[in-house]
Amino acid sequence: MANSYIEVKNINKKFGSFSAVNDVSFTIEKGKLIGLLGPSGGGKTTILRILAGLEYADSGDIYFDGQRVNEVLPQDRGIGFVFQNYALFRHMTVFQNIAFGLEVKKWPKQKVKDRVFELIELTGLSGLENRLPHQLSGGQRQRVAFARALAPQPSLLLLDEPFAAIDAKVRKELRSWLAETIAKIGITSIFVTHDQDEAVEVANEILIINQGKLEQMGSPIEIYKNPHTPFVASFIGQSTIIENFHELKGFDHEIGSTRAVVRPEFMDLGKPGEINFASAAQKAVVKNVFFRGSNWEIEVQVGNHIFYAFRSLEKEQLRVGDEVLLLIHRMYAFNDNQTVIIENRLKEDPMPVII
Amino acid sequence: MAGIVTKKAGSGGDLRPPHISEPKIVKWILIAISIIFLCSIVLLPLIIVLFESLKNGIGLYLESIVEPDAMSALLLTITVAVITVPLNSFFGICAAWAITKFQFRGKNFLISLIDVPFAVSPVISGLIFILLLGTNSALGAWFESYNIQIIFALPGIVLATMFVTFPFIARELIPLMQAQGIQEEEAAASLGASGWKIFWRVTFPNIKWGLLYGMILCNARAIGEFGAVSVVSGHIRGETNTLPLHVEILYNEYQFTAAFAVSSLLVFIALLTIIVKSFIEWKTHQQQSQMQEVDHHG
Structure with a gap:
């Protein structure tokens, strides 16, 4: 250089x-x-x-x-x-x-x-x-x-x-x-x-x-x-690692890996009616609600998966046990040495976008 | 052997709240025992020294002190201290430096070696030098062939004193330098300072009070040392007698007033030492609390 x-x-x-x-x-x-x-x-x-x-x-x-x-x-x-x-x-x-x-x-x-x-x-x-x-x-x-x-x-x-x-x-x-x-x-x-x-x-x-x-x-x-690497994906930002992401709606990508990182900002969480692409969203149950000062952090369960998403203080307050919709826009799928961004297919139908 | 205590105990310390402390009566009994014990064991003898030395009038007192043998003993004692303290300071700094700033094999051995003089009886220290440098030893004979006398002369006395007093300075500096670490020196290096400059401008100012404290203790012991010096000196009056040896001789000759008069000199030196020592303790304490404050915040 x-x-x-x-x-x-x-x-x-x-x-x-x-x-x-x-x-x-x-x-x-x-x-x-x-x-x-x-x-x-x-x-x-x-x-x-x-x-x-x-x-x-x-x-x-x-x-x-x-x-x-x-x-x-x-x-x-x-x-x-x-x-x-x-x-x-x-x-x-x-x-x-x-x-x-x-x-x-x-x-x-x-x-x-x-x-x-x-x-x-x-x-x-x-x-x-x-x-x-x-x-x-x-x-x-x-x-x-x-x-x-x-x-x-x-x-x-x-x-x-x-x-x-x-x-x-x-x-x-x-x-x-x-x-x-x-x-x-x-x-x-x-x-x-x-x-x-x-x-x-x-x-x-x-x-x-x-x-x-x-x-x-x-x-x-x-x-x-x-x-570029699984470590970076999980270290930067607030991340949750998901096993078997294929089980989730819109993420049936075949890319040779089963694990992915999801960040709160990749997700929207709301009561039915608050979410735009309801057909692309997962049904979820609120497990825990944490007050984080400027917003709520909500722990939700989808099948066997646990996610953490943010919710504005302006919106209606959620309670433990509430049924909600979780729209996952994208995640970082990774294997041992590389990561791939995968987008929710149902949202972006019909063309999947793989970067 | 004193010395390792640098902490200023007089002030500070954790005050024990009543629920873990003993009843008041216990406190007063302990204080009373300590005071009575120290008065009878320490203070009373010191007073008697002064009292006995002045019993037959100030004239006799002064006479015993200015008497030629006493003066020569005083001179020898000072000479020994003047040689011993700087040498031990130098070697003490070297040893403390090596131990705190470098990693090497046998470091623990070196630390133990520094403590040997504290563990060995001074008489034995003296004997070691007789065996090593006496006329019957190879080394002693070699020196003799060059007409250099070591044992029963000043060099022997200095060597024995150095042996006994070596740990004071090194022992004082090691914990101090360990606590200070190497960061300031690294900072000085990153700013372009050479090893020599780093020592004089950064390391030395940080250890100077600790060093002085060690020197004071070393000096006190060098002046008062009896056992080791007694073995190597040969007790030649007016030549190889230090003050403590002179006191012993006077005492053995039943010259009690003179013995106490010369002793009082040693007592005055001791009192002076304590005063200087307290001042330095106060100074180092001040420096340490600054250091802690800096470390705490930073």
Whole structure:
């Protein structure tokens, strides 16, 4: 790729007999904000640390801007790293923390001062420059860590679970701020997260990592709409796995698999009369009703299958035991290594659509 | 042997609510027992030292202290401490560093080895050096052929003192450095700092109070060490007698006032140590609670 900035080729990393990273390859374009998403212990952080040079791959190559950097020390990679717990220098003030990387690089005093104040301004920390880390809130510490990593003008910014340690409320605010700031500076950035909302909201592109393997890479929309592997289909969004989906109305597709993933947003649930394609819908019984704040989550049973669907708070409230109609628009059928989107045939008669 | 206690016990701690605590009477009995015990075992002897040393007037007191043999013992004691403490600080930092920052085979063995001086009787520590470096040993004979005397001279005293006091600093630093982890150092590396800079600007400031605490304990023990030094010194008056040895000699010669006067010097050093130690405990406690706060939030 012409404007690929980071290239990772077949990297492997084992800790003892545990394979933390398993033959992972990807390329990242300059200026992109990339999310490494996956369950905890899946190898995301290890990949990030290998990119930083804090960990070394057992095999495989890493290129920054065309240069092989496998043996280059973290000091010389031109990276900024934001640690999960920020790792601020506890005995240094905010100013000293941010200035550290510049002093190490022997910037002249006045330039250090200008740059630090520029970053303090950028990160909204004005007035706090003489505080020590323990005198700051979690969100403020996060900003200091971010400013410190950015100060020496790295060409790659790496963030390890940057919001994990922050209160839910501040987290949302901070992540949109961070996404905006990164976009403003235009620095290539990679962040690790286990929170799919965070990845979807912030990243230009997402790499889904599971058990040390790269499952899929793409824009959030692409990954959501077209999951390549069963893992991605079940990991992204809220999913229920259905066995023997042939038993359901409109899904008698012959595609050599019997299992499928269904998401709440693929379904409509209602009393008879509320559903448009009544002939394509399944008869279902309400098993459970959960209040989810902004909507109802309804557990329904169709034959042996259990589904979870959403229902607006505006509509008539359902009760356990109610008979309802469940219209399933589509599902992701999958076998061991691939997924296929299948649509409800009765709804789209006469032509089945298989993507 | 003290030292491993860094926790400031005076304040904080979990207050036990009444439903799991003992009745008031038990509390007061325990307090009374502790106070009476400490007064009779610790405080009373200290007071007697001062009292006995001043019994025959301040003139005699000062005379016994400025007397040449006493001064030479004081000088030797200080010399030993001045050599021992920095060396043990250096080796203690090395050992703590190796144990907390690296993974290697035999790490547990090294940790146990550090504890050996606490387990072995000081007299035996002294004997080890006699056997190793005495005139009858190969190594001792080799040194002798170059006219270097180790046993019954300053080098022997320093070696024996180092052996006895080594664990204080390493033992103090290991838990501290373990608690701090390597993240700040990784952060410094990612910002471009070399190993040396990382040590001086990040690692060292974080351990300095703990190190100082270890040094104070090490120093106190180096000054007061009797057993090991007694074996290797040879008790040459005015030459290889440290303060504690000098006290013993005076006592054996029935010069009680002089013995107590010199002892009082050691008591003053001990009191000074306790004051400095309390200050450092307060400082490290402060630092630790900051650390906990940072870890807690972050």
